[in-house]
Amino acid sequence: MVRSKAPGKKQQKKGIDFKKIKRKLGRKLPPPKNATNTEIKSQAIVLPEQSVGADKSGFATSKKGLTLDELLKQTSHHNAKVRKNALHGIKDLLEHNPAELQSLKYAIVDKLRERLSDDDKSVRDTFYLLFDSKIFPSCLEDNQGPMVSRLMPYIFKAMAESSVEVRLMAFKFFHLVVKHYPPTFSLYADKILENYKDIIQKNHFYVQDRSKLNVALSGLAHCLSLLPCDESDTESHKENEPLLAYEQDAANESARFAHVSGRLKEIVGVLINCFQDFIPLIHTPGGFDEKSFSCLHHILCSIGYAIKFSIRMHVQRQTMWLPAAEDVTLMILDQDIAPLISKKLLGSFPLNPENNLSGKVDERYFILNSVLTEIFLEVSDWSHLHTDLCNRFLVFIEYTLLDKISRSDRQRKPIPKPIHEKTLLALLPSIPKLILRMDSDWRENLLQAFTSTFNDCKPESPLTLACISVVRNVIIPNGDIHYLSESDPTVNNYLRVWVNKLPSLLNQLGDKHPLSSQAVLKLLLDLGRVGCLNASPTFEEDIIKFFNPCSQGEGDVSGGAFAKLPREAQDLALAFLYYFTINNFSSPLLESIVSCCLHPQLEPAVLCRIVEVVHDAYSAGYIQITDHFSFLTTLVARFKVVQEETHRGTLKAITELVCLRLSKMGDGSLILQILEKVLLEQINLKPMLDNGCAILRIICTLDSKPTSLSESSITTLSEYLPGYLIDIVKCIPEDKENSSLYIQTCLYYLIPCYFMFERSSKLTEEVLKRMQSIVSENTKALESVQDRESGRNSLNLIQCVVSVVLLMHNDVKVRKIISSSKSEIDLILQDVISLQSSGSTSLTVEGKHMMKMAGERLKIASNSLLT
């Protein structure tokens, strides 16, 4: 409605500007001199405007016709009902005029914040609702910092109220603020934690009224989850700061939390006490209800976050300033806290219901147990727990990995998949640590359990990624290879099983899960780099399958996924391929790579990269020279030009690359000697124009002047070349408008022939002779045959030959070369002329004209050859 407001005002103004003044025409008498002044003067009388009567057109109003200003005033009315209604009114108004909020945001917040500590419950609830549904969602985009800083003093005030209800509302509201603007917590961390501690500690309402406690606990859990627990949290944003510049004193996230550790310790203590209060409830026969479960869950999660954070802070401090200290345990987990955690918290593990109960309750116990296990995993690094207790946890971990958590004996319904998976995701990252640390019995059990998890996980589940990172961390902890030095044969056996599963996993993943594929490839690459791929036959087979895009068996539909993966994954795969070929080169692998290269959808850049990788492996001495030769020649000879624009360019690039590689490999004439037979066999097969050109180019690159090709090769070439030359003219459409481009395109195909002609005059002669015979044959055919269709074909052929001769004649150097076989050209000319003058019926008028043109152009050419 703001829009309508502006025009409304304008209209009013207009009315004032052009007020019609009615004047009476005529003269007025001047006032008499003795007239008494009857004017009465008084102070201005101000009548307070009545809201009902006031003109509100153009102002945004609520349903009840109240403007925002009035509503805000009413929020501090002494009657609770009016205040509540005013808040409802504001909500209503903002709903219809969202723009109003943007402009008056701060004014509204400034006024409303007082309601946070309102005496009336319904007013507070409405207040909460208003912020939840309207104000915060609409301010998502802009900077919420100023608004939060306006609210915070009132929140703190309300948190310290005497009324419990008000305090709870303050916590609930604060949780809302944090949800919408997470940095709030880091700004006021210390004070907030103090308040939380206070409310949880002092008021003993919890066990009685869990929903109230839950309010505070859920907020606390959320806040603590915001503590930076991973390196990545703080490192990520530093990506692009300039090098060699002064370092900015940007407030370091973890430095900001540096002082809260003491507070966290207190909180953990309070929470553990709180947990203790729940213990009797846990062991009651009926189990516990939803609310107590949620409380417990929040308590455990909060403790988990706090411990995780303080350990991380400690580690960081240790790496940065402090030398290694031995009593690390005591430093992080205070002397008071450490026994508290181990006895009161972890000691109560596992939480089990007294009686067998319904599935729902079982699930709850499972979740709580898994959170406890997480805490255990964090703590166990640093403190020595009782062996018995450790074993209980390890059993739980093992059973979770094996998916064997049995609930009650009667009904063996498994834990629902999503919950189980979530737990596994939380537990998996600590598995490598456990495996490395445990004694051999447990190690074996854990390895066994993990292997079963790894084998069971489906390609589409997020567990795959987690499992891969576990495998990675066990084999290559912090970048250094571990598994060769490991003396324990059982561990090595398991590791071998995992590594051997990787390629088949890669094939299972296909191209649908690029992230997982990438992780697998990265792991394979790192293993390859350090040279510990002790590949089994299945491993090799799977790798070969991965690269081969063509399906081999009938069962396979898609073939290997390599060609369809995103570029990053392909790069990783190729880097891996290099190290793999170094250790496990086999001809099936090469075949697979070749068929991958010939895949029409492969990007040219990737193709070039493959050629480079294979060449690198060759030059490092891992691929036999013959294999490498056949790889290069097959590539050139078999590459299919399907789509002219893209594939032709690719083939050109490959040809160039292959020529370069071949010339690098050694003396050209020697290589030609080796390759001559193979290349000419390919020529004999009459390849497509582009492939033919590529092969000819290779021959030219390797050959020298005079040619070192054998007699028989020359004959083969002379058989192939006329057709090839005619194909050039046939396949490349003549572009009348851009003749230079046309000539350039033709030149690409012609140049290898020119080189060959230059190097061998015999070849020139033979080729021209053959072309001449084609012309004469077709001339004869034209004279005898009556069929229209074949007549046209012959005519076209003659036409093409003439064009080829003319094209050759256009080039100055080639003109010299062909001048020696002028007689052949003259013969062609004669044929053309004879055809033109003959009265053959199959020749149309158009054909005759064409022949005439051709004849004339040929005549000029032949004359110039003479001079």
Added chain:
Amino acid sequence: MEISVIASSSIDGGIGSWDIKTGTEQLRFKQCASPAHGLTAVGEKFLAASQLRNASGSSGSIFFWSWNKPQVEVKSFPVESVKALAANSEGTYIVGGGASGDIFLWEVASGKLLKKWHAHYRSVTCLLFSGDDSLLVSGSEDGSVRVWSLLRLFDDLQRQQQGSTLYEHDFNEHTTSVTDIVIDYGGCNAFIVSASGDGTCKVWSLSKGKLLRNIIFPAAINALALDPGGSIFYAASVDSKIYVGAMNSSSDYATQSLGSVSEQGKAVTCLAYCADGNLLISGSEDGVICVWDPKLRRLVRTFSHGKGPVNNIQVVRRTVVGNSNKAQSSWKRNGSSLPPPPLEKYERSGDNTMDGIVIVDPPPLSDVPVYSSYHSADLINEQVRELQQQGSAATEIEMERLKLEYKKSLQMNDQWQKNYENLLQVVMEEELNGSSS
């Protein structure tokens, strides 16, 4: 001071050397076929190059040439074929990286193998010292770059106690073989730039031990050279172009190129930067060495090395041997004129525990130019012994001389006294005669 460019090739073409200022070819050292990064100048003393050999040969070989002779002066045969070779700036140590991933550290003056350790999983491709010679950076075919502290390498005790790794940093982000590494002037807190066959160059911080930048090039990179300004580096690629990489660019892709070396797309294989005159020198696969002016981005001059691909270029400066050497003691003269002993094959064990200890001299006096840094214990012992012997002879001579002088001065004293008495007599007589007359 004379600055020259030396270059070697992977096929036997010797080591060519040219004067950078005039472009005239100097001595060509014979019989050298070195792998990439296998050529180094050892201080100002001599040249060293590892040799490519047949795969069948079990041992490798390293040849030394002195500056004024084209023939190989010293041949040494380490246990395995050595790929990369580097020497610290003083020329007191040589490190070699073997095909199995081991690194060897030799002391030049004694030829002793001080340390050999397993550094990489695959063969070492390049080695270099940091500007202050305290760190060694090695790159390998397995794509890892590792940084070693020369001091900590020998600190077995601390390593055992802390259980720490031998290396200081392990940078593992390259996916294929590392081809070259350059380091800037930050000493042990420098940035290093590594190039790889995967077509990327990565900038690492030695102080933080982490990756700072990843710059992607259009083709695989063979060699690097750092601009003295420190913010730009040059990358030689296999597509015959020299690309310019900026450390601070906002984009991850580097496409700017200085120029193309050859028309046929022959790869650029090595680069060197000559700070004196600001010239960039590149070597390519067709055996041509190009000198560029990187500021103007144009070619200044070319040298031809020969038919084979150039794979090493170094800019070396050597002082012209002049009169200054006369000031040195007899011991030093002897030391510098003799060729260094060949490098030993195996680490000497149980010989003398003091052997491995490196002693650092006090800061050198202002007018003692060379030989002021590190010597190992037995060298020092030898020097002390020599000094002692020299010292006893000298004092005897000195005593003799002093005795002689003492005698002389006694005689002189007598003579003066006689003269004085004579004079006194004469004067007295004259006085007496005068007064009488």
